[in-house]
Amino acid sequence: MASLTTSALQQAIEFHEVASKLRPTTLRMLGIPRTKRMETLMSDFDQFRSETRAWLEANCPPEMRKPMSSDEDTFWGGRHAKYSSELQRIWFERMRDRGWTVPHWPKEYGGGGLDGEQTKILRQEMAAISARLPLVSFGISMLGPALLKYGTDAQKQEHLPKIAAGLIRWCQGYSEPNAGSDLASLQTRAESDGDDYLITGQKIWTSYANYADWIFCLVRTDASGKKHDGISFILFDMTSKGVSTKPILLISGKSPFCETFFDNVRVPKSHVLGTVDRGWDVAKYLLQHERAMISGMGERGAGRPLGQIAVDSIGADAQGRLDDAMLRGQIASFEVDEAALACAAERAADLAKAGQAHPAFSSAMKYYGTELNKRRHEILMSSGGIDALEWESQRSHEGARPRAWLRTKANSIEGGTSEVMLGIVAKRILDLPGA
């Protein structure tokens, strides 16, 4: 969210962005000459765009330009990384070698060292050819930003390059059986034992804990004060003695998450990220990124327009209009909202770049994006009709559509529920009393 470097170049670019929008009259008014420097920067961006386009064209295999149809199409990395195809491996490795699994991270940590504008250009160019993300991981979307902000040099050196290269897969140990929306009431204990902590307790809903190599975890290091105080944010290896996981089956028939148990797990104190007992700050900062990520889930504009998907199964009338007037209307209003949300996401990123973003805005976006994604899948189910009800068969890709539909119901729960998001907006943005 925060820009990583505010180098002179960055400032020059920002100046250029403002100045290039101003008309000659205003430039005169403000006494700004249209310098050569601005024009050079402008052409630098144009050049970056054309180079990027050419590189993607040459290096992104056509198979990696199709919307992902299931979880298997996602490459998660990790010690036990599995590629769904050779092309997925090639695409990942090419992107990794350019640092473009994390284009905006500094080069020293395996990133691409791109600035905000270049990152936006890369994203646009990837979207233009529907290129898949080469690597998806909680390390990239959640832990990485928190490490960059709160990590010591040693912690950054240790963990960031492995995230960028997809070597270590992380999971998130926040929720507990009695600490969901009220996360700060968590009970997992970390007891001091010399240079180590001994961690005991239970987490739940830990996504992919059974595949993860490491966990970032919230533990209570002090139970004497208020609930938000005394929490620490700590990192440890899932193969540590005393860690066990038990998968939970979801309504989609899949099992991406687990109960996670800790029985006297020994973790060095140097693995605390941020200040001891102040882990809530780190946790909240990470949640902002998690929520921004979740709000962007769903295909949004990629692939076939929803109305045409519906025409495929329902048919069209003589004018070519979807032969279900009510559904057509629902789809059209959905697409209005979806297109508007895409604009809001773009604007949120631009506001962040300009340092004008409200830190709680990602909660508003998370709420809106997830409710919308649920609506999309309701429409997809309705469009598919009877065909979308098949749960097991090759014809239905093992019930891909209904399983995806059911999975989206979690969108407005995971990462903080819609009700909690609305509460955050009411309190932190609208400043309503007692919220």
Added chain:
Amino acid sequence: MPLLLNEEQTMLRDSARGFIGDKAPVSHFRQLRDAKDATGFSRDYWRAFSEMGFAGLLVPEAFGGSGLGAVEAGVVMEEIGRTLMPSPFFSTAVLGVSALNRGSDAQKSEYLPKIASGVLLAALAIDEGAKHRPLQTAMKAARSGNGFKLNGAKAFVVDGHTADLLIVAARSAGAPGERDGLTLFLVDPKAKGVALERTAMVDSHNAARITFENVEVTADSLLGDVDQGGALLDSVLNIGCGAVAAEMVGLSDEVFGRTVTYLKERKQFGKLIGEFQALQHRAAHLYTEIEVTRAAVLKALQLIDDGAPTAPAAIAVAKAKAGTTATLAVQEGVQMHGGMGMTDQFDIGFFMKRARVCQELLGDSNYHADQLARLKNY
């Protein structure tokens, strides 16, 4: 281009907000309404608008204007939306100018400088039926001598009662529903056969019904090409929709701000009503809708200025979205003010009335969602 106002646009917004907020708060509109003012807006303020460069905002510099674009027009419209200031800005400076900008050099030199200097008011006459359906235009333009003879009736002509120049869509060929055969004409409202009725509208803003009976116009009064007015009309309606959408963003934001303030003041059950979670969540939802809408509207206006091929879809999204958001904002606004919200003495009802009119103006949310579906081929 970042989806933010740039520095110049921010300065423009501040000066528009300064003037409108200062000179024309909602009480200004209330006075005009209560007085049943014959003009329906303040000519003094329109003069001031032209001095500030707003009247000629879209007029090219060569014709005495500021040569700015859709985003800037939206900036002013948003501020107008906040105080409901009655002003010919939309009819003249947005619709009129964007139509005339596509006219001949002679037409531009004749009209644009006068608009920029605030002495000429224009109005666009398109709608005929109960709903905005430009392609359904039935008003006839029959060739007569080296000109045309116009017959038909127009409704919902914004600011038609004060216009010095009417820009009229008529059918010179084809049948209602067809795109080809539309032609635009510049008509003097004082011409023989033009009859004008000012319509008192629910929002106390200005509109007229106009009938044309054997109105003779010369070939000089053709705007654009005969039978090919569809494309010209599209470009005018696009920026017009963007402008109304921007007005609705301003209106929604204003109603929302007033409502949130009330939630922090009004007490019931010994608590501020803003402490009730039922209201907090609805307020937070509305906030999100408004922010999403703001982004969609700005995007559409930017795409118009870029001449992007995706602009029509973005405009459909913006107008549809702004309509539903404004509708939600005014409904929640009235509801959360309780009985107070229902009183004429209180301003919030004005916004509800205006939002209803803005919905219909240049097509409601259903119309634009349908347009989007058509553009996407389903």
